[in-house]
Amino acid sequence: xxxxxxxxxxxxxxxxxxxxxxxxxxxxxxxxxxxxxxxxxxxxxxxxxxxxxxxxxxxxxxxxxxxxxxxxxxxxxxxxxxxxxxxxxxxxxxxxxxxxxxxxxxxxxxxxxxxxxxxxxxxxxxxxxxxxxxxxxxxxxxxxxxxxxxxxxxxxxxxxxxxxxxxxxxxxxxxxxxxxxxxxxxxxxxxxxxxxxxxxxxxxxxxxxxxxxxxxxxxxxxxxxxxxxxxxxxxxxxxxxxxxxxxxxxxxxxxxxxxxxxxxxxxxxxxxxxxxxxxxxxxxxxxxxxxxxxxxxxxxxxxxxxxxxxxxxxxxxxxxxxxxxxxxxxxxxxxxxxxxxxxxxxxxxxxxxxxxxxxxxxxxxxxxxxxxxxxxxxxxxxxxxxxxxxxxxxxxx
Ligand code: SF4
Numbered sequence: 001x002x003x004x005x006x007x008x009x010x011x012x013x014x015x016x017x018x019x020x021x022x023x024x025x026x027x028x029x030x031x032x033x034x035x036x037x038x039x040x041x042x043x044x045x046x047x048x049x050x051x052x053x054x055x056x057x058x059x060x061x062x063x064x065x066x067x068x069x070x071x072x073x074x075x076x077x078x079x080x081x082x083x084x085x086x087x088x089x090x091x092x093x094x095x096x097x098x099x100x101x102x103x104x105x106x107x108x109x110x111x112x113x114x115x116x117x118x119x120x121x122x123x124x125x126x127x128x129x130x131x132x133x134x135x136x137x138x139x140x141x142x143x144x145x146x147x148x149x150x151x152x153x154x155x156x157x158x159x160x161x162x163x164x165x166x167x168x169x170x171x172x173x174x175x176x177x178x179x180x181x182x183x184x185x186x187x188x189x190x191x192x193x194x195x196x197x198x199x200x201x202x203x204x205x206x207x208x209x210x211x212x213x214x215x216x217x218x219x220x221x222x223x224x225x226x227x228x229x230x231x232x233x234x235x236x237x238x239x240x241x242x243x244x245x246x247x248x249x250x251x252x253x254x255x256x257x258x259x260x261x262x263x264x265x266x267x268x269x270x271x272x273x274x275x276x277x278x279x280x281x282x283x284x285x286x287x288x289x290x291x292x293x294x295x296x297x298x299x300x301x302x303x304x305x306x307x308x309x310x311x312x313x314x315x316x317x318x319x320x321x322x323x324x325x326x327x328x329x330x331x332x333x334x335x336x337x338x339x340x341x342x343x344x345x346x347x348x349x350x351x352x353x354x355x356x357x358x359x360x361x362x363x364x365x366x367x368x369x370x371x372x373x374x375x376x377x378x379x380x381x382x383x384x385x386x387x388x389x390x391x392x393x394x395x396x397x
Pocket of ligand 1: 024027029070072105132
């Protein structure tokens with residue numbers, strides 16, 4: 001029988017702002033470059049939060065982190081963003097040291113007004129910013145269809161610091177059209193020169209239904225070959241680790257103490273409440289017939305989301321109960337993303353049985369292949385295993 005670890009009493013909130021200035025050609029997030037009604041969307045978020053706060057699954061619990069993602073949250077005014085945060089703080093009990101993050105696009109932080117916006121965000125309680133830098137190469141930014149320049153990144157970073165933020169993430173992307181190892185090396189060097197506390201380093205994946213997928217199909221997207229992409233991943237591991245940024249997840253590096261608590265919650269299968277168009281949620285207490293939890297996703301269209309909230313306070317488009325087999329897959333798939341790996345004792349606590357022999361054998365084989373290493377409490381991917389994580393995951397599932 002599954003029993004909730006004590007930490008399950010705390011939870012996280014994700015707030016989705018689904019608008020962008022322009023759609024990037026590789027992006028399959030729920031983001032739209034379209035006119036928006038800020039006030040109406042904020043009211044919908046507040047109504048949705050109030051709806052969930054009344055439910056026993058979420059009431060009387062402490063929120064340990066809030067993450068505003070998108071889309072481009074910083075398209076909204078500081079007043080609107082602060083108002084959402086203050087509504088959440090009024091409805092839910094926030095832990096004293098809650099991590100309150102917001103994603104920002106450098107293109108939205110380029111003038112005097114945006115400096116004031118950053119000060120307001122900081123004074124209203126946000127304490128972490130994740131800046132979508134992606135690259136410092138003008139050519140690479142242009143290939144990616146980004147609407148900001150390399151100069152925008154460094155300028156907005158200094159404005160973010162001037163506003164008081166001392167917990168800053170930079171997103172970087174590699175494996176982009178025409179990118180060479182040298183360009184990637186320069187990106188890593190420049191990122192380290194700027195000394196962020198956290199770096200998220202993603203390989204470009206070509207998602208179906210994006211403009212890049214269409215170009216690839218037409219033979220018009222020239223991506224680095226697999227070998228070069230692997231070298232890029234390994235170069236990031238080498239450079240960032242040497243600079244004191246510890247890789248704590250496949251794509252995430254941090255100075256000690258600056259690991260993103262919100263994202264760690266996802267990988268640990270902690271509960272999170274997603275608010276906004278297309279937001280996802282997970283609650284281990286929401287499925288009476290299956291104590292392993294329920295996942296659900298909101299209606300993706302912002303207009304339909306707002307209409308549904310106005311009609312009944314919630315906007316769920318899809319929900320699934322997590323049965324034991326699904327939960328076991330999640331345990332491996334999410335747990336092994338963390339460099340600390342999985343704990344066999346935690347497996348026993350969650351599933352009420354020892355790790356099955358067939359999965360132990362798969363882990364042993366992966367260890368012989370140099371992809372997994374045993375830890376004092378379980379197993380973790382090796383640096384090479386982190387590169388080839390997909391093959392480990394598929395053998396486990
Ligand atoms: S800014 Fe981010 S969310 Fe918006 S389109 Fe580009 S990649 Fe997608």
